[in-house]
Amino acid sequence: MKKFKALLLSFAMVLALTGCGSKENNDNAADVKTESDDSNAADVKSEGVMTHAEYIAAAVDTEVVIEAYVQAKQSWWKDSTSGKEQATVYAQDKDGAYFLYNMECSEADYKKLTEGTKIKVTGHKAEWSGEVEIVDATFEIMEGNYVAKALDVTDLLGKDDLVKHQNEFVSFKGMTVAPSKDADGNEVAYLYKWDGSGQEGDDLYFNVSVNDQVYNFTVESYLCGSDTDVYKAVKNLKVGDTVDMEGFLYWYEGANPHITSVTVK
Amino acid sequence: MRGLRKKVSGLLVLAIAGSSLLTGCHGSRGMTAFEIPEAFDTTKEYEITFWAKNDTNKTQTRIYEKAIEDFEALYPNVTVNLRLYTDYGKIYNDVITNISTNTTPNVCITYPDHIATYLTGTNTVVPLDELFADEKYGLAGSELRFDAPAQEQIQPSFLSECAFDGHYYAIPFMRSTEACYINKTYVEALGYTVPEVLTWDFVWEVSEAAMAKDAEDNFLVNGQKVMIPFIYKSTDNMMIQMLKQRNAGYSTEAGEIQIFNETTQELLYTIAEHAKTKAFSTFKISSYPANFLNAGQCIFAVDSTAGATWMGSDAPLIDISEEKLVEFETEVRLIPQFDPERPRMISQGPSVCIFNKADSQEVLASWLFAQYLLTNEVQIAYSQTEGYVPVTIKAQESAEYQDYLARAGEDNELYYDIKLKAAQLLLDNTENTFVTPVFNGSASLRDAAGQMIENVTKSVRRKEEVNAEYMEKLFDNVTSLYRLDQLESGGVAVGEKADLGELPQTAVVLLASLAGVWILILAYLLHGLMKKRKANQKTNH
Numbered sequence: 001m002k003k004f005k006a007l008l009l010s011f012a013m014v015l016a017l018t019g020c021g022s023k024e025n026n027d028n029a030a031d032v033k034t035e036s037d038d039s040n041a042a043d044v045k046s047e048g049v050m051t052h053a054e055y056i057a058a059a060v061d062t063e064v065v066i067e068a069y070v071q072a073k074q075s076w077w078k079d080s081t082s083g084k085e086q087a088t089v090y091a092q093d094k095d096g097a098y099f100l101y102n103m104e105c106s107e108a109d110y111k112k113l114t115e116g117t118k119i120k121v122t123g124h125k126a127e128w129s130g131e132v133e134i135v136d137a138t139f140e141i142m143e144g145n146y147v148a149k150a151l152d153v154t155d156l157l158g159k160d161d162l163v164k165h166q167n168e169f170v171s172f173k174g175m176t177v178a179p180s181k182d183a184d185g186n187e188v189a190y191l192y193k194w195d196g197s198g199q200e201g202d203d204l205y206f207n208v209s210v211n212d213q214v215y216n217f218t219v220e221s222y223l224c225g226s227d228t229d230v231y232k233a234v235k236n237l238k239v240g241d242t243v244d245m246e247g248f249l250y251w252y253e254g255a256n257p258h259i260t261s262v263t264v265k
Numbered sequence: 266m267r268g269l270r271k272k273v274s275g276l277l278v279l280a281i282a283g284s285s286l287l288t289g290c291h292g293s294r295g296m297t298a299f300e301i302p303e304a305f306d307t308t309k310e311y312e313i314t315f316w317a318k319n320d321t322n323k324t325q326t327r328i329y330e331k332a333i334e335d336f337e338a339l340y341p342n343v344t345v346n347l348r349l350y351t352d353y354g355k356i357y358n359d360v361i362t363n364i365s366t367n368t369t370p371n372v373c374i375t376y377p378d379h380i381a382t383y384l385t386g387t388n389t390v391v392p393l394d395e396l397f398a399d400e401k402y403g404l405a406g407s408e409l410r411f412d413a414p415a416q417e418q419i420q421p422s423f424l425s426e427c428a429f430d431g432h433y434y435a436i437p438f439m440r441s442t443e444a445c446y447i448n449k450t451y452v453e454a455l456g457y458t459v460p461e462v463l464t465w466d467f468v469w470e471v472s473e474a475a476m477a478k479d480a481e482d483n484f485l486v487n488g489q490k491v492m493i494p495f496i497y498k499s500t501d502n503m504m505i506q507m508l509k510q511r512n513a514g515y516s517t518e519a520g521e522i523q524i525f526n527e528t529t530q531e532l533l534y535t536i537a538e539h540a541k542t543k544a545f546s547t548f549k550i551s552s553y554p555a556n557f558l559n560a561g562q563c564i565f566a567v568d569s570t571a572g573a574t575w576m577g578s579d580a581p582l583i584d585i586s587e588e589k590l591v592e593f594e595t596e597v598r599l600i601p602q603f604d605p606e607r608p609r610m611i612s613q614g615p616s617v618c619i620f621n622k623a624d625s626q627e628v629l630a631s632w633l634f635a636q637y638l639l640t641n642e643v644q645i646a647y648s649q650t651e652g653y654v655p656v657t658i659k660a661q662e663s664a665e666y667q668d669y670l671a672r673a674g675e676d677n678e679l680y681y682d683i684k685l686k687a688a689q690l691l692l693d694n695t696e697n698t699f700v701t702p703v704f705n706g707s708a709s710l711r712d713a714a715g716q717m718i719e720n721v722t723k724s725v726r727r728k729e730e731v732n733a734e735y736m737e738k739l740f741d742n743v744t745s746l747y748r749l750d751q752l753e754s755g756g757v758a759v760g761e762k763a764d765l766g767e768l769p770q771t772a773v774v775l776l777a778s779l780a781g782v783w784i785l786i787l788a789y790l791l792h793g794l795m796k797k798r799k800a801n802q803k804t805n806h
Contacts, residue, residue, distance in 0.1 A: 061726040080358055081709040082716075082746045124727060129552035136723070183323040197323035199349050253556060253585050 043094040043146070049120065052095035064125045064134060068093045069146040070117045071169050072248065072260065075222040076110040088222075089113060090167060090248050091121070092148045097167035099133040099250070101126075109141075118144035131251040132166060150246045158213050162255055170249045170257070174265070177241040178207040178214045189237040201226045204234045208243065217245070220258040233262045241265075296367075296388040296621045299628050301399055305408070311630040312344045313371035316359070318615055320571060321351050324650045328643065336637045339410040343630045345372075353379070353615075357708075364389055369620040371631040377426060377700070378708040380434050380618055385705060391619040392432040396632050404636065413636050418659040422695055427616050429703045435616040437656040438638055439571075439647060442610045442691045442698060443502055443600050446558055446566045446576040446683065450593040451475065451486050462605035463598050465507075468495055468565050469535070472544040475564055487591070491562045495545045496554040498568040501715030502611050507532050508714075509611075509699055510603040515714070520704035522749050524714060525740045533721045533739075537731040540722040549719055550726075556584055561591030567600055569613065570652030570687035579677045597686040599694065612698035614653065641665070649679060652687030654695075661692070706752035713747040 045051060049067045050058065058064050068091035076087045087105035091098045100121060105113075113119070123137025150171035156162040157172070179187035182196045190206040192198030194216075204219040224230045237243070247259035315333070319325035326349060333345040348370070350356045357379045363369045364386050375383075383390050397416050401408040405415040416424070419437065427435035445463055452459050455474045460467060472494035477485045484492035497503045504524075508515050511532075514523025539545040548554065554566030555575040566576065575582045577595035602608045617638060619631045637643065644660035647653065649669060655661050670689065674682035691698070701707060720739055721731050729735070744750050 061723075061728075063727070080354060081712045083748075084746070124723075126550070128550075129556065183327060193321055193351075195321065195323045197319060197321050197326045197349075198351075253589075 046120065046142075052093055055098070055125070056096065058125050060125050060127050060132075062125055063122070065120070065122045066091075066093075066098055066134070067118065067120045067142065068098050069144070069148075070113045070115060070119060071097075071148055072115070072223065073110065073113055074220070076105065076107060078107075085110075087113070090169070091119065092146075092168060094146070094148075097165070097169070097249075099131060099167045100137055100139070101128075101133045101135050103134070103137040103139055105139070109139075112141060116145040116147040118142040118146070129252050130254065153249065154210060157210060157215055157255070162249070163251070165249050166251050168249050170247065172208070172210075172217075172245045172247075172257070175208040175210045175215075175243055175245065177237050177239050177243060178209040179239045180205065180207050187239060189239050189241075190234050204231065206234055206237060208245070215255070215257075217247070217257050217259050218250075220250070223248075223258050224260055230259055230261050233264075234259070237262070237264070296386075296623070298388045299391045299621050299625055301395060301402070302625050302629055305402065305629050305633070306626050307340070307342050309626065310342050310344070311627050312346065313627065313631050313634060314346045314348060315634065316348045316350060316356055316370040316373045318350050318353060318356060318374045320651060322574075322650055325647065328646045328650065331646075332638060332643045335642070336411075336634055339637075340630070340633065343634065345634055350374075357382070371620060371622065371627065372635050373618055373620065374438060374615045375435065375618050376708075377429065377435065377616060377703045378711065380616075381429065381703045381705045381707060383618070383620075384430070384434070388621050390434050391621050391628055391632070392434060393427075393436065393619070393632075394433050397433060402629060402633065404639075409633070409636070411637055411640055414639050414657040414659040419639070419657050420661070420695065422698065423612065423656045426612060426700045435618040436635060436639065438615045438617050439644075439653040440612055440614040440656055440691065441569050441571040441651070441653050442612060442694070443499070443506070443567055444570050444573070444652070444687045444690055445598045445600050446554070446568065446573070447596040447598060448558060448561065448564045448593045449596040451561070451564045452596075454486055459596050459598065460605075461598075462608060463565075463601040464605060465535075465601040465603060468601045469539055469544070471564060472539060473542060476542055476544050486564075487561045489560075489562060491557075491560075493543065493546045493551055493557055493563055495539070495565045496547065496551060496557055496563050496567070497545075497718075498548045498554050498566075498572070499715065500547050500549070500718035501711045502613075503567070504529070504532070504714035504718055505701055505711070506600060506609065506611055507603075510609045516702050516704075516707065516710055518702045518704075520702070520706060520752060522710060522744075522752060524710065525744070529717070530736050533717060533736065534731065536718055537721040537725045541725040543726070545722070547719060547722055550722060553584065555580070558595075559583060559591070560585055560589045561593060565601075570654075570691055571614065573597070573652035573684040573687040574650075574681060577683045579681070580683065581678050581681055595683055597683055597690065599690055608694060608697050610694060610698055612695075612700050614656075645669070648688065652684045652691075654688050654691045704752075706749075709747040709752065710749060713743045713749060716743055716746070 045067055049065050055064055055066055070089055071092045072090045074088040074090065078085045085106050086102040087110050088102055089100040091100055103121065103123065119139045120142050121134060121137050121139045123134040126133050126135040148169045150169050151165060152173055153162060153165055153170045154172045177189055180191050182188045182191060190204050192202045192204065194205050201221060203221045205216060207214050207216055219231050219234050242265040244263045244265065245259050246261045247257045250256050250258045317329050329347055333347060336345060337343060353376055356373065356375065360369055360373060360383060364383065369389065380390055397404050399406055405413050423437040423440050427433050427437055447459055449459050452471055455471055457471050475484065475486045475492060475494040479485055483490060486492065505515060508528060511528050513528035514526050516522055516524065536545060554563060554568050555572065557563035558566040558576060559578060559580065574580060575584065578590060578592045583590065599608050600610055617635045619628065619635055622628050639657055641660045641663055644655035644657055645663065645666050648655045655666065660666055670685060672680045673685035674680060701711065717739060725731055
């Protein structure tokens with residue numbers, strides 16, 4: 001009986017300590033692509049599920065049902081007043097990409113959304129400042145896995161066709177880091193926030209050029225926080241560096257790539 | 266590029282519940298109430314943290330930094346560490362998380378609604394009444410090393426917004442309201458004249474008129490494929506102000522929820538009607554009103570006066586490409602009104618609270634810094650960064666500020682006329698502003714108010730019918746989502762302990778296991794007792 005009592009008390013103590021020390025996992029750190037998959041298997045949709053072309057053709061505000069594969073998780077959060085749990089995710093099938101904004105998602109399910117996981121998503125098509133996305137969505141996890149290769153879109157920069165690859169995992173090759181102006185008018189390689197008003201942990205903005213045109217790229221701090229390699233790498237950039245980059249082709253009043261890796265050549 | 270929609274990524278509900286559990290685990294009973302020290306100890310070093318909010322505006326950051334530098338020069342034994350946020354919600358979440366670990370900042374920019382939640386902790390936020398009145402270190406006190414305003418020199422209505430439960434828990438820092446930024450060129454092209462005071466009827470009528478298209482599906486008024494004539498940034502404020510203007514229920518001071526009434530329904534039907542034609546949309550659904558306004562794709566853009574520097578063809582801050590920018594004449598007016606003779610608009614803007622610490626000298630240092638933010642130097646400089654208004658009469662009436670106001674339109678930077686006109690709107694209408702009651706749960710009610718507008722707008726765009734049945738369901742859903750029914754039954758006046766909602770799973774498991782252990786211990790004792798009794802009975806036999 002003594003043994004039983006000791007066991008019981010130990011069990012209770014373990015649980016009590018768990019309660020004291022438990023820390024809710026606010027996992028909004030980057031979970032971005034590390035490798036590509038060259039699978040060429042056909043991407044067959046289930047019944048009632050749209051192809052990517054049908055999704056693109058669908059009008060804004062209509063209900064859409066798609067199947068795609070998680071490429072990166074941007075963030076998970078719980079609304080402070082309503083308690084709603086939501087996730088923002090980049091997904092892609094073999095024909096194109098989908099941005100799943102604030103999709104209903106428990107913290108436990110968020111953990112299951114690893115790179116390549118196939119999901120069926122039901123929501124409404126929306127457009128916010130040019131970014132086409134699925135909102136008010138729910139999802140279910142399906143059998144299947146696919147990780148997209150980065151598509152080189154360097155030559156499409158500044159061209160109308162670039163938008164066709166919105167939200168896709170893409171790469172930019174041989175671009176040159178161009179100067180940005182900080183709060184004191186100095187030329188720098190990157191800024192915290194678009195105007196330099198931020199600080200460590202905030203989004204990083206930097207300019208890169210190719211063919212004499214300058215483009216503004218971002219390290220989105222929810223997608224890739226200050227502890228990620230890309231965040232640190234961008235902070236080490238120097239004006240004039242030649243870089244290869246990968247990331248997601250986010251859109252905000254025009255192309256606004258969210259970079260997930262950068263390599264100085 | 267300010268457009269990335271950030272969302273707070275916290276676990277507020279769990280954090281609040283978790284904080285009470287942690288408090289229980291560690292046996293803490295909260296802080297001891299702050300008492301003002303006899304004198305500020307200048308021989309000891311103090312390091313304080315200041316969590317501030319800026320509008321993604323580098324000038325604001327520099328003003329904070331300069332204020333800190335100047336303050337530290339006056340008080341060399343105090344170091345102020347600045348942490349910047351661009352989102353009030355994120356500050357709120359971080360504070361809540363840090364209350365449980367006693368790692369709150371010393372000085373924090375905040376909203377009164379948020380302080381109401383902070384007050385659920387014991388002596389967490391320092392009441393300021395005695396500090397205000399302290400002869401030496403109080404407002405304009407004799408021992409201050411700077412020229413601070415006296416209490417009567419703080420705009421009374423702004424100061425009163427920081428008082429609840431019979432005490433002051435904050436000082437106002439900046440004030441703004443909402444304004445309607447208008448493409449006057451298009452209003453006139455449609456055959457209308459912008460009135461001195463906009464009415465809702467006028468805005469709806471012009472908005473519908475702007476929806477006319479040509480045979481190629483281009484809007485006649487702008488010749489483009491896109492036109493959303495009326496966009497509202499904060500739908501929370503939209504509903505709150507409409508209800509106030511109609512003298513309809515929102516909530517009582519004590520926290521009784523009154524928003525689910527016939528006027529609310531009537532307003533939602535009207536909004537739905539114009540959302541259905543797509544003459545009306547919201548920031549959450551479409552994007553920043555300023556982007557559409559500046560692209561000639563919006564006629565009435567309602568946003569904060571603290572967003573004035575983004576509004577208009579000549580705005581100092583523009584978030585769209587040059588090719589999209591359209592030339593037009595911009596006008597600024599009060600938000601639309603139901604009764605132009607009695608305009609009502611919300612008062613908003615950051616306030617500053619001070620968190621309690623074990624060392625009263627550290628709290629005093631915090632108070633000195635908070636008070637420094639009310640000096641003319643800080644007040645005037647910060648107000649000029651946007652359409653803010655200084656919260657002190659002392660700053661408002663100063664020659665420097667009057668000169669600033671008089672120079673509207675001299676350039677498109679510091680003297681950008683739209684920004685100065687927006688600030689002037691608030692200065693001229695301070696007595697027409699209002700704030701909503703503050704209680705633990707008022708932040709949820711505010712969210713619910715906006716959510717109803719977002720929902721009906723989305724629903725009609727998705728071809729759903731908005732009728733009586735829909736309204737009933739909407740009210741039920743919003744009540745449940747924001748736990749407003751729990752607020753009503755719980756009695757949630759500020760300063761009282763509130764029901765913090767459902768316990769997290771870990772807590773439920775912990776409590777259940779503890780209960781289980783007690784049951785088993787009792788069972789074991791009972792078993793032992795019975796065994797002893799049986800043994801005794803055997804002996805007796």
